[in-house]
Amino acid sequence: MTRTSTPATLVEEIARAVTDVPGVAFLKPDLAGRLRSALATPERTSHTAAPPGVRLVRPQHPDGTWHIDIKLVAYSRTRAVDVARAARRAVTTCVASAASENATVRVTVTVTGMI
Amino acid sequence: MAGVRRHTEPPDTRSTGDEGLLAIRAAEGDEDAFAVLVQRHAPSLIRLATRLLGSRTEAEDAVQDAFISAWRRLPEFQGTSSFGTWTYRIVTNRCLNILRARKPVAPLETAGQVPAPEHAVSPARITEARDAVRELREALDLLSAEQRACWVLRELDGRPYDFIADAVGISQEAVRARVFRARRCLTQALGAWR
Amino acid sequence: MTAHTDPPNTPTDATEDERLPCGRLLSEVWTAWEDQADDPHLHECPHCGAAVHDLDQLQSAMSGLREESWDGAAPDAASLTRRVMDVVRLELRPGRPLPLGEPDEDLWVMEAVAARKLRAAAETVPGVRAGSCRLRPSPEQGEGGVEVRMEIHAPSGVALAALADDVRAQVGHAADRDLGMPVASVDIRVTDLIDSSADGQEGRD
Numbered sequence: 001m002t003r004t005s006t007p008a009t010l011v012e013e014i015a016r017a018v019t020d021v022p023g024v025a026f027l028k029p030d031l032a033g034r035l036r037s038a039l040a041t042p043e044r045t046s047h048t049a050a051p052p053g054v055r056l057v058r059p060q061h062p063d064g065t066w067h068i069d070i071k072l073v074a075y076s077r078t079r080a081v082d083v084a085r086a087a088r089r090a091v092t093t094c095v096a097s098a099a100s101e102n103a104t105v106r107v108t109v110t111v112t113g114m115i
Numbered sequence: 116m117a118g119v120r121r122h123t124e125p126p127d128t129r130s131t132g133d134e135g136l137l138a139i140r141a142a143e144g145d146e147d148a149f150a151v152l153v154q155r156h157a158p159s160l161i162r163l164a165t166r167l168l169g170s171r172t173e174a175e176d177a178v179q180d181a182f183i184s185a186w187r188r189l190p191e192f193q194g195t196s197s198f199g200t201w202t203y204r205i206v207t208n209r210c211l212n213i214l215r216a217r218k219p220v221a222p223l224e225t226a227g228q229v230p231a232p233e234h235a236v237s238p239a240r241i242t243e244a245r246d247a248v249r250e251l252r253e254a255l256d257l258l259s260a261e262q263r264a265c266w267v268l269r270e271l272d273g274r275p276y277d278f279i280a281d282a283v284g285i286s287q288e289a290v291r292a293r294v295f296r297a298r299r300c301l302t303q304a305l306g307a308w309r
Numbered sequence: 310m311t312a313h314t315d316p317p318n319t320p321t322d323a324t325e326d327e328r329l330p331c332g333r334l335l336s337e338v339w340t341a342w343e344d345q346a347d348d349p350h351l352h353e354c355p356h357c358g359a360a361v362h363d364l365d366q367l368q369s370a371m372s373g374l375r376e377e378s379w380d381g382a383a384p385d386a387a388s389l390t391r392r393v394m395d396v397v398r399l400e401l402r403p404g405r406p407l408p409l410g411e412p413d414e415d416l417w418v419m420e421a422v423a424a425r426k427l428r429a430a431a432e433t434v435p436g437v438r439a440g441s442c443r444l445r446p447s448p449e450q451g452e453g454g455v456e457v458r459m460e461i462h463a464p465s466g467v468a469l470a471a472l473a474d475d476v477r478a479q480v481g482h483a484a485d486r487d488l489g490m491p492v493a494s495v496d497i498r499v500t501d502l503i504d505s506s507a508d509g510q511e512g513r514d
Binding site for chain 1: 403406409410414415416417418419422423425426486487488489490
């Protein structure tokens with residue numbers, strides 16, 4: 001993690017951090033992502049910016065509010081709320097390195113499936 | 116064999132209670148419940164569509180499209196009929212549209228050149244009965260889409276007239292008339308061959 | 310509805326009805342045959358006999374055709390199901406998001422996911438089968454609980470009030486243990502009784 005993250009790499013960091021949370025099976029592929037993987041060609045996937053399941057809105061001002069929206073699929077043996085809280089913690093840690101000290105970070109986590 | 120022609124089976128021999136629960140779950144977005152229903156009904160619907168269309172490949176495509184359409188329409192499915200009857204109707208109508216798009220078909224004299232639809236290869240035991248079956252398969256292409264559908268549902272699938280009327284969306288009298296015309300056409304075609 | 314059945318544009322004599330020399334209509338003879346009507350005339354009249362013979366020929370060719378579409382490979386339901394479900398999974402209907410945890414935690418679970426867990430919990434009560442499971446956030450703001458409405462089929466011959474209590478307890482327990490979803494109320498409706506005897510599988514439609 002570096003302080004000079006570009007938007008795309010911060011989103012990727014968040015995606016990786018959430019995916020590493022115990023109990024998370026995968027981030028929810030959105031429709032575009034699923035179609036992409038269905039039609040996957042190497043060069044197409046290489047420059048797609050946002051990983052599936054993560055939406056990041058940076059504040060207008062450095063001290064404003066960050067909005068991060070996570071959609072994930074959890075393992076069935078887990079308790080949904082515990083996984084969602086762990087995911088939120090992982091996101092908050094990630095963003096803390098990029099956000100200013102006075103900024104607010106709002107994280108929304110939705111469990112869209114349990115497998 | 117002439118006397119043995121009772122082959123009517125009820126549309127759903129399975130517990131309709133369980134079936135109804137699965138359909139409700141699927142309508143509420145439980146795709147696993149839908150998968151169970153698809154797996155359960157696919158064989159009989161593929162058989163139905165194969166009989167209607169004369170081609171296994173086309174039949175599988177038609178049944179696949181029908182199930183996808185069923186998934187999209189499930190939230191409006193009120194359960195006034197069983198899921199099995201409902202999908203039977205969707206498949207029948209899909210096949211009817213395919214048959215209609217195929218028409219007009221070759222006139223009588225070229226009927227012999229119509230390539231035989233796909234069918235399982237049997238042991239090389241060419242009998243007169245085999246020839247009659249092949250002749251019948253070709254003669255089916257002479258029927259109108261509606262005649263063919265009504266005849267297939269009645270004779271090959273063994274459905275009662277009221278069930279066919281419901282599935283095709285016409286009156287029982289119209290079904291009887293179409294089955295009659297189909298039989299008339301087919302007996303003549305077989306007679307001409309003999 | 311009229312019983313007259315020829316649509317205006319049906320072509321040719323090939324499919325018209327025909328009066329046999331004995332005075333019977335071909336359609337009548339075939340209908341009698343189909344209904345297995347016991348009509349002595351049919352056994353005696355050579356014209357009717359010939360008409361029925363034609364149909365018998367057709368029937369025997371037809372049974373050959375029916376067996377033909379049966380043999381060969383059995384329909385491959387598994388691969389068709391897979392293809393159908395590949396499309397269905399692109400068009401899921403997850404329902405609405407429902408709150409997890411404490412009020413204002415901004416953690417959610419989709420309705421279809423929660424409903425599946427709660428149905429499974431209801432079915433841990435012996436003999437119970439779960440159908441509709443509707444979940445709504447409680448209208449009372451700040452309470453944050455979810456209202457659960459579930460329809461079940463119950464085994465016959467069981468005290469329903471006690472059974473409903475069992476199901477309600479299992480559902481409430483699973484909402485907390487498996488999801489962490491706060492529940493405001495659990496409404497259980499028994500919509501059918503399952504006769505557990507082997508031959509008692511009556512449908513309700």
